[in-house]
Amino acid sequence: MTRALLDSVRAYRRGHAAKVLADFAELLALDNVTGDVPALHRNAAALAEAFTARGARMQVVALDGVAPVVVGRLGTDPARPTLGVYVHYDGQPVGTGDWRTPPFEPTLCTPDGRAIPFPANGDPIDDDWRIYARAAADDKAPFAALLTALDALHDAEARLAVNLVLCFEGEEESGSAHLRGYLQALRDQLRADAWLVCDGPVHHSGAPQIVLGVRGFTGFDLTVYGPLTEIHSGHYGNWAPNPALDLVRLLATCKDDAGTVTVDGFYDTTRPVTPADVAALQALPEVEPALLQRLGLAEAEIAGGRLTDQMMRPSFNLRGLSAGDVGAHARNAVPAHATASVDIRLAAGDEPDRMLRLVREHVARQGFHVLDREPTDQERRSHRRLARFTPTAGYPAVRVPADLPIVARLARAATEAAGREAVVMPTLGGSLPLHDLVDVLAAPTVILPIANADNNQHAANENLRVGQLWYGVDLWALLLTQPW
Amino acid sequence: MTRALLDSVRAYRRGHAAKVLADFAELLALDNVTGDVPALHRNAAALAEAFTARGARMQVVALDGVAPVVVGRLGTDPARPTLGVYVHYDGQPVGTGDWRTPPFEPTLCTPDGRAIPFPANGDPIDDDWRIYARAAADDKAPFAALLTALDALHDAEARLAVNLVLCFEGEEESGSAHLRGYLQALRDQLRADAWLVCDGPVHHSGAPQIVLGVRGFTGFDLTVYGPLTEIHSGHYGNWAPNPALDLVRLLATCKDDAGTVTVDGFYDTTRPVTPADVAALQALPEVEPALLQRLGLAEAEIAGGRLTDQMMRPSFNLRGLSAGDVGAHARNAVPAHATASVDIRLAAGDEPDRMLRLVREHVARQGFHVLDREPTDQERRSHRRLARFTPTAGYPAVRVPADLPIVARLARAATEAAGREAVVMPTLGGSLPLHDLVDVLAAPTVILPIANADNNQHAANENLRVGQLWYGVDLWALLLTQPW
Numbered sequence: 001m002t003r004a005l006l007d008s009v010r011a012y013r014r015g016h017a018a019k020v021l022a023d024f025a026e027l028l029a030l031d032n033v034t035g036d037v038p039a040l041h042r043n044a045a046a047l048a049e050a051f052t053a054r055g056a057r058m059q060v061v062a063l064d065g066v067a068p069v070v071v072g073r074l075g076t077d078p079a080r081p082t083l084g085v086y087v088h089y090d091g092q093p094v095g096t097g098d099w100r101t102p103p104f105e106p107t108l109c110t111p112d113g114r115a116i117p118f119p120a121n122g123d124p125i126d127d128d129w130r131i132y133a134r135a136a137a138d139d140k141a142p143f144a145a146l147l148t149a150l151d152a153l154h155d156a157e158a159r160l161a162v163n164l165v166l167c168f169e170g171e172e173e174s175g176s177a178h179l180r181g182y183l184q185a186l187r188d189q190l191r192a193d194a195w196l197v198c199d200g201p202v203h204h205s206g207a208p209q210i211v212l213g214v215r216g217f218t219g220f221d222l223t224v225y226g227p228l229t230e231i232h233s234g235h236y237g238n239w240a241p242n243p244a245l246d247l248v249r250l251l252a253t254c255k256d257d258a259g260t261v262t263v264d265g266f267y268d269t270t271r272p273v274t275p276a277d278v279a280a281l282q283a284l285p286e287v288e289p290a291l292l293q294r295l296g297l298a299e300a301e302i303a304g305g306r307l308t309d310q311m312m313r314p315s316f317n318l319r320g321l322s323a324g325d326v327g328a329h330a331r332n333a334v335p336a337h338a339t340a341s342v343d344i345r346l347a348a349g350d351e352p353d354r355m356l357r358l359v360r361e362h363v364a365r366q367g368f369h370v371l372d373r374e375p376t377d378q379e380r381r382s383h384r385r386l387a388r389f390t391p392t393a394g395y396p397a398v399r400v401p402a403d404l405p406i407v408a409r410l411a412r413a414a415t416e417a418a419g420r421e422a423v424v425m426p427t428l429g430g431s432l433p434l435h436d437l438v439d440v441l442a443a444p445t446v447i448l449p450i451a452n453a454d455n456n457q458h459a460a461n462e463n464l465r466v467g468q469l470w471y472g473v474d475l476w477a478l479l480l481t482q483p484w
Numbered sequence: 485m486t487r488a489l490l491d492s493v494r495a496y497r498r499g500h501a502a503k504v505l506a507d508f509a510e511l512l513a514l515d516n517v518t519g520d521v522p523a524l525h526r527n528a529a530a531l532a533e534a535f536t537a538r539g540a541r542m543q544v545v546a547l548d549g550v551a552p553v554v555v556g557r558l559g560t561d562p563a564r565p566t567l568g569v570y571v572h573y574d575g576q577p578v579g580t581g582d583w584r585t586p587p588f589e590p591t592l593c594t595p596d597g598r599a600i601p602f603p604a605n606g607d608p609i610d611d612d613w614r615i616y617a618r619a620a621a622d623d624k625a626p627f628a629a630l631l632t633a634l635d636a637l638h639d640a641e642a643r644l645a646v647n648l649v650l651c652f653e654g655e656e657e658s659g660s661a662h663l664r665g666y667l668q669a670l671r672d673q674l675r676a677d678a679w680l681v682c683d684g685p686v687h688h689s690g691a692p693q694i695v696l697g698v699r700g701f702t703g704f705d706l707t708v709y710g711p712l713t714e715i716h717s718g719h720y721g722n723w724a725p726n727p728a729l730d731l732v733r734l735l736a737t738c739k740d741d742a743g744t745v746t747v748d749g750f751y752d753t754t755r756p757v758t759p760a761d762v763a764a765l766q767a768l769p770e771v772e773p774a775l776l777q778r779l780g781l782a783e784a785e786i787a788g789g790r791l792t793d794q795m796m797r798p799s800f801n802l803r804g805l806s807a808g809d810v811g812a813h814a815r816n817a818v819p820a821h822a823t824a825s826v827d828i829r830l831a832a833g834d835e836p837d838r839m840l841r842l843v844r845e846h847v848a849r850q851g852f853h854v855l856d857r858e859p860t861d862q863e864r865r866s867h868r869r870l871a872r873f874t875p876t877a878g879y880p881a882v883r884v885p886a887d888l889p890i891v892a893r894l895a896r897a898a899t900e901a902a903g904r905e906a907v908v909m910p911t912l913g914g915s916l917p918l919h920d921l922v923d924v925l926a927a928p929t930v931i932l933p934i935a936n937a938d939n940n941q942h943a944a945n946e947n948l949r950v951g952q953l954w955y956g957v958d959l960w961a962l963l964l965t966q967p968w
């Protein structure tokens with residue numbers, strides 16, 4: 001790609017910025033909570049329509065009662081390499097609290113959090129403005145970037161140097177239970193020389209980032225049972241067992257004061273960190289002091305701990321606790337049950353089923369009779385400590401070699417698009433269903449994030465920094481036109 | 485009271501049962517969640533009207549923004565003793581879950597839980613039917629019993645042997661913060677030879693019960709802070725401190741495996757159990773096997789523990805836990821904060837403020853910087869472990885001597901009304917603001933419960949067994965006419 005072409009792409013996106021943001025906001029206004037199949041169908045249809053309008057041949061493929069996968073192709077020149085592009089279009093649940101603006105009413109804000117109207121054509125636009133909405137960063141941003149890049153290249157009458165194969169998933173945020181089946185069924189349509197997984201944030205330092213792997217994922221809910229119904233805490237409290245107290249005493253046995261998970265065997269299968277990994281990790285800029293500042297924390301869980309070191313190990317995160325009520329709604333009663341929800345991030349080498357088995361065995365060793373359903377009355381009467389263990393679907397981690405030629409090419413394009421040296425990250429902290437992609441599609445697979453690191457992904461007030469969208473447009477313009 | 489008069493009272497309530505239940509249902513349909521001052525005003529007005537209709541002189545006294553107290557007098561004959569009658573008309577919050585029928589749509593059910601229409605005049609009525617509604621047992625049942633007894637005695641043209649002084653509170657379920665002030669202001673109107681506190685359940689065995697004391701009450705919410713906002717559990721989990729995990733590890737230090745509270749000094753001020761207490765406790769029927777069966781429990785918290793022994797000690801009940809979400813709404817994020825809510829029942833001798841101070845000191849000893857407000861950004865950055873301690877208003881326990889003459893009289897009336905030997909209970913497990921009554925009104929004060937023990941008080945599906953209402957009517961008819 002000539003420098004002139006990149007300049008004309010930039011001129012195009014500056015000239016059409018209002019329209020680009022408006023189109024992006026329209027996509028974000030489509031609610032896309034994972035598991036809401038009718039809503040996800042609406043998102044799939046909108047995406048198919050948008051890429052069809054850019055000349056792609058699109059298809060919405062749906063298993064009954066499951067979010068569809070959207071597949072497509074743009075270009076069929078056998079002389080060009082074919083790049084696979086994976087994006088997911090479902091979002092995390094939005095919860096009940098703490099959103100300053102409704103999650104599906106995309107809102108533009110200044111860096112100090114003031115909501116402002118979306119710009120009109122020709123208005124100046126600040127790269128540090130942010131668009132707030134569920135999925136603004138995770139993971140609808142790549143759609144807006146790729147669509148805009150295609151428009152800009154079309155406007156410049158540029159010739160594409162690659163064919164694209166598209167695969168947009170709608171079930172990533174709930175564990176990708178059907179992705180493997182979809183990929184197997186569509187394998188012939190999805191042949192590509194390499195796959196780019198467009199998801200995740202750039203480096204905390206703001207540097208562009210190429211990511212060679214992801215952690216796997218699993219998790220579980222654990223419900224501990226007390227009396228059949230809530231009972232008065234004066235008449236029965238401290239005589240009847242309290243399931244909330246039993247639960248906290250159980251959870252306290254899962255991790256020690258030093259931040260180490262104390263479930264037997266938890267770290268045994270984790271693939272050891274190699275010298276190459278260590279070199280890549282050590283090359284990464286230090287982010288911890290700035291992160292502590294931004295998150296309002298005095299210290300990491302392990303005092304002085306490096307963020308990237310933690311990503312090479314499996315994690316145990318207590319994502320939720322629920323029993324009775326707190327605050328104004330607290331009732332003076334012994335709760336009938338108490339539930340904890342835990343997510344486990346897996347490092348390369350860990351298997352989801354084995355990790356869940358280890359936790360379940362740990363619960364049993366603490367004196368609990370463990371079930372995978374509600375207890376019967378007979379079971380309640382037979383076991384002083386009774387727990388229900390409900391696993392979350394999961395998948396293993398993957399990590400690709402750092403010396404693949406595509407890694408260097410991507411790093412060069414990212415460096416040029418951002419005007420700043422790209423970093424190469426051995427693994428992302430988050431999880432993606434790369435395992436199924438790598439396994440079924442059998443092509444080199446690398447992750448290419450564009451979102452800002454402080455995007456509040458998975459939480460309230462998710463947002464995308466506008467400048468990240470422009471980075472994505474420029475990066476895609478380079479990837480679509482550079483020689484491979 | 486002659487046997488003939490009791491027979492005519494019984495004939496009256498049988499003949500008017502449909503009307504009595506309908507009137508009771510109308511009172512229960514008035515929502516009365518503690519703290520909802522406008523709703524509580526509606527309840528107060530209804531009660532004042534009902535007792536005025538029976539000839540009492542009633543007054544609704546309200547501090548600005550506080551639930552009113554309803555006071556009244558029926559009879560002014562200086563030759564008769566004056567009995568004080570305390571009832572509270574506010575109810576516990578109703579929570580969000582698990583009510584089979586709406587809490588303020590009173591529903592009549594058969595013993596197997598089938599909803600049936602309220603009876604028409606003359607229909608047969610089963611004593612084992614139950615009325616489901618918030619406050620059906622705690623504490624609107626005594627109103628229905630006393631009103632019906634007055635109607636029955638009026639119908640029989642019976643002469644009352646006592647004057648009544650009435651005091652109905654609307655803030656009991658949230659800690660009676662203004663009761664003392666109300667009592668002090670109204671002390672002259674509230675002179676009585678003895679006070680009967682009408683609240684709580686009869687004995688678990690079903691026997692009628694006279695109660696000589698109550699536990700005191702206090703409690704607190706404890707919020708532990710993590711990052712400023714929820715953050716992605718993959719990118720930050722197990723690097724950023726998890727406040728839910730910090731909270732469960734903290735709570736686990738508050739009570740040991742043997743059910744003993746491990747907060748330093750927790751049991752130090754509790755008045756020792758006397759030989760007379762022990763004698764009364766030992767005379768109580770064994771209830772534990774039936775209770776375990778009814779509550780669906782294998783064992784008590786302390787294996788083989790006696791319920792009544794626990795009531796003579798202060799308790800530590802984890803009434804609520806909240807962090808992130810569980811189940812389908814769980815997000816793969818590190819929660820920003822986690823909250824526990826605890827209620828503490830006090831035995832005679834314990835002071836609320838001292839107990840809260842002990843707990844707060846315990847939290848600090850576990851390495852937490854403890855605040856009584858939200859932390860500032862500076863405090864977040866300075867303390868790895870940060871907690872907010874929010875106390876609940878409370879009051880001490882009281883216990884009156886077992887040899888008061890009124891105790892024997894009440895026990896005789898209860899035995900006659902129920903046709904079954906009454907038990908004398910040194911203390912109720914629950915809490916009532918008896919402390920303020922005893923302190924300000926300076927008259928012997930005894931508790932006279934009528935509700936069934938399995939009434940789901942403070943929880944979902946609160947209910948009153950219909951036969952308990954009839955017991956209350958008969959008991960009041962005896963108390964209002966027997967020589968004192």
